[in-house]
Amino acid sequence: MSTKNHVLLLPGKLAYLKALRPRQWTKNLIVFAAPLFAFSINLQSLLGSLLAFALFCGASSSFYLINDLVDIEADRQHPVKSQRPIASGLVSIPVAIGMAVLLLGSALTLSWLRTPQLGASITAYALLQVAYNLRLKRMVILDIGAIATGFVLRAFGGAAATGVVLSSWFLLCTAMLALFLGIEKRKAELRLTQLKGSTPRSVLQRYSLPMLNSMENVVTSSTIVTYALWSSGPYMRGASTSWMLLTIPFLLYGIFRYQLLSEPQEISLNSDTNIEQGGSSERPEEVLLKDVPILLTVIGWVLTCFTILWLKHQSLID
Known part of the structure; x- marks a missing residue:
């Protein structure tokens, strides 16, 4: 493969990673808080926290993909959002659907295999995301409560993965x-x-x-x-x-x-x-x-x- 072709293919490859919105993964760092607050810092808690972090990253990225798929037409009309991988066509719709299903399915399966508590926390997080995107993000005050609940579920998941009693x-x-x-x-x-x-979106008008x-x-x-x-x-x-x-x-x-x-x-x-x-x-x-x-x-x-x-x-x- 020539250097020129490699350079041309690189942006397309990076588009799949960009579609997962890795910048958003910093929100999942809160899974490390439970063992830190409990002063339970050891190799086992570190590995458990890393697993919880990876699973929440997978689950959250699946919903970023789903949101971009749902909003694809509106994003294509937006001067900035039109540059997103799915809206711009760098990531095809079938591939995006497959990525979302694989990420969410893997996160749910692996979390339940780890512990029922971790599985329950990621399942609850997934249900919360569905409720938020369908309804809660348009309901004043409850939208903020839903955002906060997402962080609490991440923290609970971190505790469940490490065996820390909250x-x-x-x-x-x-x-x-x-x-x-x-x-x-x-x-x-x-x-x-x-x-x-x-014009602010509906919830901001309240x-x-x-x-x-x-x-x-x-x-x-x-x-x-x-x-x-x-x-x-x-x-x-x-x-x-x-x-x-x-x-x-x-x-x-x-x-x-x-x-x-x-x-x-x-x-x-x-x-x-x-x-x-x-x-x-x-x-x-x-x-x-x-x-x-x-x-x-x-x-x-x-x-x-x-x-x-x-x-x-x-x-x-x-």
């Missing part, structure tokens, strides 16, 4: 943070439609910035208080050591930085070059990949947790 604190922290992300996503989407002067700001204030406060109580340690039946209080600054900075990225001036600075660009908090996966302060905050939080875990394991701290 605490009520972990579920509360995960749920509050997931609600926060969902509200920020809708806030950025609404502001972006206002800047573009375009929201207003004052309403979303009020929801944001309640959930932000709840997230911080819940995490602070958990990190207080055994006295609150939370973390196994109160040294986890040292991680609170990372949470505070991460939340406030994320809020900054959905502010009007931030969206205005980013909304001129591309129709799909705007407030970075509209896409949590792109914040983690592109915003250096957020990325460093996550790395700092993980390293601090690992350090505290190691010191406790060495009996150097209580």
